[in-house]
Each structure stands twice: as structure tokens, then as C-alpha cells.
Amino acid sequence: xxxxxxxxxxxxxxxxxxxxxxxxxxxxxxxxxxxxxxxxxxxxxxxxxxxxxxxxxxxxxxxxxxxxxxxxxxxxxxxxxxxxxxxxxxxxxxxxxxxxxxxxxxxxxxxxxxxxxxxxxxxxxxxxxxxxxxxxxxxxxxxxxxxxxxxxxxx
Amino acid sequence: xxxxxxxxxxxxxxxxxxxxxxxxxxxxxxxxxxxxxxxxxxxxxxxxxxxxxxxxxxxxxxxxxxxxxxxxxxxxxxxxxxxxxxxxxxxxxxxxxxxxxxxxxxxxxxxxxxxxxxxxxxxxxxxxxxxxxxxxxxxxxxxxx
Numbered sequence: 605x606x607x608x609x610x611x612x613x614x615x616x617x618x619x620x621x622x623x624x625x626x627x628x629x630x631x632x633x634x635x636x637x638x639x640x641x642x643x644x645x646x647x648x649x650x651x652x653x654x655x656x657x658x659x660x661x662x663x664x665x666x667x668x669x670x671x672x673x674x675x676x677x678x679x680x681x682x683x684x685x686x687x688x689x690x691x692x693x694x695x696x697x698x699x700x701x702x703x704x705x706x707x708x709x710x711x712x713x714x715x716x717x718x719x720x721x722x723x724x725x726x727x728x729x730x731x732x733x734x735x736x737x738x739x740x741x742x743x744x745x746x747x748x749x750x751x752x753x754x755x756x757x758x759x
Numbered sequence: 760x761x762x763x764x765x766x767x768x769x770x771x772x773x774x775x776x777x778x779x780x781x782x783x784x785x786x787x788x789x790x791x792x793x794x795x796x797x798x799x800x801x802x803x804x805x806x807x808x809x810x811x812x813x814x815x816x817x818x819x820x821x822x823x824x825x826x827x828x829x830x831x832x833x834x835x836x837x838x839x840x841x842x843x844x845x846x847x848x849x850x851x852x853x854x855x856x857x858x859x860x861x862x863x864x865x866x867x868x869x870x871x872x873x874x875x876x877x878x879x880x881x882x883x884x885x886x887x888x889x890x891x892x893x894x895x896x897x898x899x900x901x902x903x904x
Contacts, residue, residue: 622808625851632807672810680810744791746801747766750815752823 623669630655631669634662638678642685643705648674682706683719687744690728691735697724766803768815769844770833772885774802777816780884784862785847787814806847837886840867844887852877852893859891 623631634655638646651674652662666674682704689700698709701724706712716724771777781787781804790803790813799820803813819837821830836842849855852870856879860866867888868880876894883889 622848622850625849625854628850635807670808670810677810744793746791746793746795750768750801750817751795751799 621668623665627657627665628669630657631662631666635666635670635674635677638674639681642678642682643703645705646678679715679719683716684744686712686716686724687720687727690724691731697728700724763811765811766813766815767845768817769883769887770819770837770842770885771816771883771887772819772834772837774800774816774818776884778802778804781814781816784859784864785883790814840882840886840888842887844883844889846890846892849891849893852879852891855891 622628634651637654638651648659648663652659655662657665663674666677670677672680686700686704689695689703690697693700695703697713701709701712704712706715713723716722716727720727722730769777778789778792782789785806787804787806790805791801792803793801795801800818802816804816805812805814819825819830819833821827825833856866856870859881864881866879866881868878870877870879870891870893876892878890878892880888880890
């Protein structure tokens with residue numbers, strides 16, 4: 605028996621109660637579905653159906669389980685994917701926009717700027733400036749201290 | 760004021776093996792997987808319920824911040840199970856224990872009743888140990904947001 609490490613929980617602050625096991629598994633399935641259909645329109649009702657929950661209940665439980673709304677989750681993945689495409693590929697911004705499921709370049713650009721702090725084009729130029737080899741460009745933030753500890757160049 | 764934890768490090772013996780363990784056994788998801796110049800691989804993962812937390816699975820490769828001797832010592836400590844890496848929360852400790860055991864996760868302690876909940880202890884495939892806890896105390900059940 606392992607009794608070396610009794611754990612004491614000092615903090616009582618939490619996001620809220622965890623979601624019951626089976627519901628979490630259903631929500632997870634639906635979340636995987638969303639993640640696999642980034643380039644398509646996914647109505648809330650369709651995502652909810654994948655979890656066999658009513659749209660209202662689905663939305664509420666999703667937030668509780670994953671800490672973000674289904675829409676925020678989808679947007680986050682789309683922006684991540686867009687960053688990846690902008691960093692590594694030669695696709696024009698309009699095609700990146702379409703590839704991640706946005707029909708309007710205006711909507712995509714302002715959303716991107718809102719989340720990333722730069723327009724898609726500025727983002728690409730900035731990364732390319734420090735990464736001459738696009739394939740190596742990370743599309744997420746890597747703390748410089750970690751890079752330095754391995755002798756990689758911070759950026 | 761510090762408000763949140765965004766990145767935390769877990770040293771692992773082998774990043775490929777750790778990737779397999781954390782993704783395919785624990786059910787975490789990859790947050791970032793980028794190979795940098797110099798061969799450094801920045802691999803971060805996280806549990807699905809915490810989208811903004813990145814757990815960096817760091818290799819013990821010697822480099823500017825760690826000499827060969829330190830690296831060897833660190834590997835020994837990890838393998839000995841001297842390093843506790845955190846508490847993971849579940850809604851059903853017994854069920855998760857069974858699922859993870861079936862996948863070959865090594866538990867050093869099966870689910871047991873504690874005053875704060877039900878807790879089991881397991882190791883990752885490097886030797887880092889975790890608590891898997893289902894909290895039952897009232898405080899854990901604050902009203903949802």
C-alpha cells in the first residue's frame with residue numbers, strides 16, 4: 605500500500621464540479637466530431653446530436669467539461685490550423701481562410717487579428733522573418749527559456 | 760499578480776514513448792508538437808478539460824542548461840519514482856482506474872477512500888507518478904458557473 609504521499613487539498617477554488625463520466629465520454633465524441641470537420645459548417649444541433657443531448661443541455665455541459673463553448677473550441681482549432689497553414693505553407697490568405705471553414709475573408713481576418721493580435725499576413729511575415737525554413741516554424745508560442753536550455757535560437 | 764499556470768514541465772526518458780503514453784493511454788491531447796533547429800522537440804500535451812494548459816514533456820538531453828552528470832542523475836530519479844508530477848482529477852476513480860489498467864498503466868496504489876475523496880496512484884512510462892483523484896468533499900462541489 606502506498607501511503608508515502610498523503611495529499612492535502614488546500615484550495616477549494618475550482619471551475620465547478622466535474623462532469624459525470626458517461627456524459628463526458630459523449631461530449632468527448634462530439635468534440636472529436638467538431639475537430640474533424642473544421643472546414644465545414646457545424647450547426648449546434650448537429651454537434652449536440654452527436655452527444656445525444658438537447659442543444660441547450662449540450663452547450664451547458666460542454667462548457668463545464670471543457671472550459672470553453674463549442675463555438676470557442678471550433679474557432680480556436682480553426683485559428684490554430686490557419687496559423688499552421690500560414691506559417692508552413694505557401695497558400696494565399698484567401699485559401700487559408702476557405703481551408704479553415706470561413707467564407708468571408710473579412711470575417712476571417714478580423715477574427716484572426718482579434719485572437720492572435722496580428723492580421724494573417726502580418727503573422728506570416730513575422731514568422732518568416734525569424735524562420736527562413738517555413739517547415740520549422742512553430743505556430744504556437746514556445747517560451748524562450750526552454751529553447752535556450754536546448755541550445756535552440758529563441759525568436 | 761500571478762493569475763494562472765500556463766506551462767509546466769515533466770521530464771521524460773523518451774519523448775516518443777511519452778507521447779504514446781499521454782495521448783493513447785491517458786487520453787490527453789497534443790497542444791504543440793514542433794521540431795526546432797538543433798533537433799529539439801517542443802512537445803506539449805494537456806487533459807481535454809483544460810484547453811489552455813500546456814504540459815511540456817521535456818527530454819533529459821544534456822545541453823546548455825544541463826550537463827551530462829545532471830542528466831544522468833535526473834534520469835535515475837525519474838526511474839526510481841522519486842518525482843511526483845501532480846494530481847489528475849476524474850469524476851469516477853474506480854472506472855478510470857479500470858480503464859487505464861486495461862491499457863497497461865501501472866498503478867502503485869488502487870483506488871482508496873481518503874477523507875477528501877477516492878485516490879489511486881499511477882506512474883507514467885518514465886516513472887513520474889501521479890495521483891488520480893475523485894474528490895468527494897463538499898468544497899469540490901461548488902455550484903456550477
